[in-house]
Amino acid sequence: MIVKLLLLFACSRCVLTGPPNIGGIFYADDIDSKIALEVSAEKFNFTALTIEVSRRGAILEISENVCQLAEEGVIGFIDGTGGRATEHAQAICDGLELPLIVLQHNDLYSRNWSLINLYPSPLAFNMAVQELVKKYNWNNFTVLYERGHSMVKVQDLLKLSNPIELDAVSVRELRGDNYREVLINAKHSGYTNFVVDCSSNKLELVLRQAQQVGLMADGHSYIFLSPDLFSLDLTRYRYGGVNMTGFRLMDLGDVMLYNYTAQFNEASGYAIEPDNVKTKIVLIHDAVMVFANALSKVRYLRRREIEPAQLNCEYYQSWVYGSTLIDFMKTDKINGLTRSLIFDGFGQRTDVFFDIVELTPAGNQTIGKWENNKLEISRQFVSNAEIAEETIMRNKTFKVLISTTPPYGYVKESPLQLEGNDRYEGFTIDLIDKIADKLGFSYEFEVEPDYGSFNQDTKKWSGMVLKLREEKADFAICDFTITAERQSGIDFSTPFMSLGIGILYKEPSKQPPEMFSFMAVFSKEVWYYMVLVQSALGVIMIFVGRISHKEWQNPVPCIEQPEELTNQFSFANSVWLIIGSVMQQGSEIAPIALAPRIITSAWWFFTMVIVASYVGTLVAFLTVEKNVLPFSNVVELYEHKSISYGAKSKGSTKQFFKDSTNPVYQKMYQKMYSKEWLVPDNDVGVDLVEKTNYALFMESTSIEYTIERHCDLLQVGGLLDSKSYGIGMKKGSPYRFFINDALIQLKETGEIQKLKDLWWKEKRGGGKCGKKQDQEQKQLGMKNMLGAFVVLGVGCCIGLLISTLDMLWGVFKRSVKYNTTFKYELIEELKFALKFSGDIKPVKRPQRALGSAEALAEQEGKDEVKSLKSIRSGRSTDTHRTHHSHSSRHSSSGLSVAFARRREYT
Incomplete structure (x- = not known):
């Protein structure tokens, strides 16, 4: 008997130490979930034990089956039932401390439960x-x-x-x-x-x-x-x-999902694709993964194998590792087939x-x-091939309303008898053809000249709008302006062209150049600055010349020791030097000192730039004949008394003036209407513009088309408003989405712009006038000539700096030579320089009575600082001289004071 008990105990130990058991609670008809649990359990080395619930609400049946699996030793349950069944299963699992993972949303959820819910919270x-x-x-x-x-x-x-x-x-x-x-x-x-x-x-x-x-x-x-x-x-x-x-929830790019789907298909006999797998099937895989991950963590923590316990519901037993396992399941973060598995403290999956x-x-x-x-x-782009592959418009035929308004629609010129759609060509004809190619439909054209408007008296629509509302046509494509009135009756596609109202007028006759047009090369500002700069530069040259010692020259070269020195920079000479440079004639006046040369060089560079700019632009001003427009905007046109103006009698342009709140536009409309200046169509208006003094209000796209073929016409001013053209269709049309999508793609690929260039600038006489050049030459302003002025200013500043340093150096030498103060010499020098009068400067030397002329000349000729000490001592350092001044017997100090007192400037 003891031997049998030992064998039984050994067998039970073998069973318990095998692959852990994991329980599943599913309805009896939920075969796919049971297969998914078996596949997932085998993948993660578990043994799946399944409870089959026969019907919903079988509470007692669920309770008995959960307790039965607990006695067989499971580490937890995966519940695929939901509702009240989950509530009873959780009550039992709480008492046994066995983890419970739920796979679907449960309205009976309570925060007191210790379950784990893989379904998004x-x-x-x-x-x-x-x-x-x-x-x-x-x-x-x-x-x-x-x-x-x-x-x-x-x-x-x-x-x-x-x-x-x-x-x-x-x-x-x-x-x-x-x-x-x-x-x-x-x-x-x-x-x-x-x-x-x-x-x-x-x-x-x-x-x-x-x-x-x-x-x-x-x-x-x-x-x-x-x-x-x-x-x-x-x-x-x-x-x-x-x-x-x-x-x-699934990531379709995950290789693990494809592998799991293949294993599930093999076990079930299905052939489903990963994107067709039910979420519940994938959550079962992730639930088993959560169990496996938490169990490995508990094993690592305990440093030994974790054995399930055979629990009895009647004795209120609990599994010792259950709460630890639940804690690891809630706190660990792993990646499953439904991406990151993260739970809050209540086991709910909030971060999804x-x-x-x-x-x-x-x-x-x-x-x-x-x-x-x-x-x-981040909406993905759907390729043309995918959209055109199969849509609700494919293989259908639609009636499309068009207008024969150039360049949107023409009656094709051909010697043959044409029928059907072949009779027409134009911009919108090509546009609808490209849309049809993308969406795979056919179409039939019907010409309708009246675009449609709402009659306030009869309360009825007309033209294209009426036919679209009564479903006599499917689409209307032409220069069909999107207006608030029309949008109240029909729907429009996304705009395929944007535009506004402009003014078409004939080019005025050319005006010959004015008598003094040569003065127009530079702006008035430049002329003013040039006069100011020349005046200022004359003063600067006089001042710099007077304080620069080298500019004071001996007027009689044959006399070695002159009594006076002269300076060439008088006001007349300075102005003559400046004017001669401007006229490119030069001058006999040539600066000698460094500072005046720098300033003169800067002035020559300045005049070179100015003259080159002037000559280069002068020819155009003397030869070009300018267009003189009688008005430049709509207000000037309204105020002009001799020019009539108008617009097309039926259309959005006339309606713009009629409905405008701008008083000028309202008065213009009243004048157009009362004087019958409105025209039946644009062609009549263009003819009036060419032959009479008439201005026509047209949409900018039509103006672009017209001036490409009528070279004597132009657009005056900017646009008065902003509007768009769209494809009209009935309210609530099921085709609007597809038309919009095709139009957006044609815009993005540049196809619409190519069609516009084709029909505006190439076909039907386009490109006849070429690109019109604006012949009016632009004046050269200060922003064009500023660089030359800056160079001149910098040169003058450098010259002034150098001449100032030169003057200070000379002042210092004289103060040392004659034993006077630097301040005294500086004041005397500045007094003479700032008088700006006289071009003769006496040579500074003492009188003959105080010494011989030779000795004084000897002292005056020594300009080096190193010889000044000998002057102070009253001794000559010149070994070539054999005689000395009588003044050498006097002290050097007294002699210097006497010289300083007698020096004066004439």
Whole structure:
């Protein structure tokens, strides 16, 4: 008996030390979840033990099965049921201290529970959906929720329902399996935006019934909270124009997802793609990964193998490692198939990474992401091939209204009898052809000259607008201006051309140059500065010449010791030097000292630049004949008494003047209307402009076209307004989205600009006039000549600095030589220089009575500082002299004072 007990104990130990058991709670018909658990358990070295619940609400059945697996020894449970079943399973697991991982949202969630929920928390959904609603600028929307849900995932949206942020938020419950009545009521209420919160197995039913009641067309938008939306086949909804947005938890670029999908397909016999795998199947893999990661951490912490315990619910037993395992599961961060697995203190997954996915005609497109509680939209470009591959417009034929207004539409010139669309050509003809190539449809043209307007008396529309509203045509493409009035009756595509109203007028006759046009080369400012600079430079040259010692020259070279020195820089000579340089004739006056030479060189450079600039521009001013316009803007045109003006009698240009609040424009309209200056079409107006004194208001694109073919016409002034051309279609057209997308692509690739250049500048006489040159020459202002003035100023400053230093050096030598103060000599020198009179300067020397002339000349000729000491001592250092002055018997100090007292300037 003892031996049998020992064998039984050994066998139980072998079982317990094998792969750990992990329990799964699923409904009996949930076969895919059970296969996913087995595949994941095998991958992470677990043994899967599954509980099958026969029906919903079988509480006693769940309780018995959980306790049964606890007795078999499991380390935790993965619950795939939800609802009340989760509540009872969690109550048992709390008592046994066994971890429980939940795979789906549970409205019965309580913060007191110790479970782990891998499904994104309601907080994450609230933040993400709220940001999406704001991003889409929804002013009103309807929340559709499945019966039994508490709307906890969209409760923040209800707080937006206030007059400041939104017009209205409607909440509607989806009951049973028939939602048509609820959806029809939402449609009749005018709602086009919907937030749908329902379980994954109800998604297809909601989509199908929404399509049946007409809520899956262009203009309808949806945000689905279920992350399984894009695992469905949405092909039937791709081409209706509906905007459908949802979330995706998996990263389709993860290799691990492809491997797991292959293992699941092998075990189940399916052949599904990774992007079609249900979120619950992927969460089972991540749940087992969380168990495996936490168990390895506990083993590392305990330094030994962790054995599951066989627990009995009746005895209220608990697993000793259970709470530790739960703590590791909540605190560790790992990356699974649904990206980062991070939990808060209550086991909820609040920090979630979502892909924001949108349904387009080209398929499911990732347009952004939700990461770190922030929404980032980065809409991907859908290629032309993908859009044109299959759309709701493909293989259909549409009636397109056109106008034969050049260059938008012409009747083709051909010797053959043409039929159908071949009869027409032009800019908009080519444009609709390119759009049709992209979207794969056909079209038939119908000419309609009346673009359409609203008659306030009859309350009826006319022309193209009327035909589009009555669905007698599908599109209207021409120079169809987008106006507020027309937008109230029809829809327009995104603009394909922007323009404004301009003034077309004939070129005025050429005017010959004026008598004194040679003075117009420089602006008045330049002439004023040149006169000022020449006057100032004359004064500077006189001053610098008077303080520069080398400029004082011996007037009689044959006399070695002259009594007086002369200076060439009188006012007349300075002005003559300046004027001679300007006239490029030179002058006999030539500076000798360094400072005057620097200033003169700077002046010569200045005159070289000025003269070269003047001569280079003078020819154009003497030969070019200028256009003299009688007006330059619309106000001057209104004030002009001899020029008539008008616009096309039917069109947006006339309407602009009629509806304008500008008093000048209103008066112009009244004058145009009363004097019958309005014209039936632009061709008549252009003819009047050429032959009479008439100005025509036209749209700028038409003016560009006209002046390329009528060389004597031009545009005067700027644009009076800003407007755009678009393709017209009926209100709520399901094709607007596709037309807009194609137009944007044609703009981005430059195709529309190429068509404009073709029909404006090449076809039908385009390019006849070439590029018109503005022959009026621009005056040279101070900004053009500033550099020359700066060079002159710098040269004058350098010359003044050098001459000042030269003067100071001479003053210092004389003060040492004659034993006087520096201040005294400086004042005397400045008095003479600043008189600006007299060009004769006496040589400074003592009288003959005080010494011989030879001795004084000897002393006066010694300019070096090193010889000054000998003068002070009264001795001559010249060994070649054999006689000495009588004044040598006197003291040097007395002699210097006597000299200083007798020196005067004439």
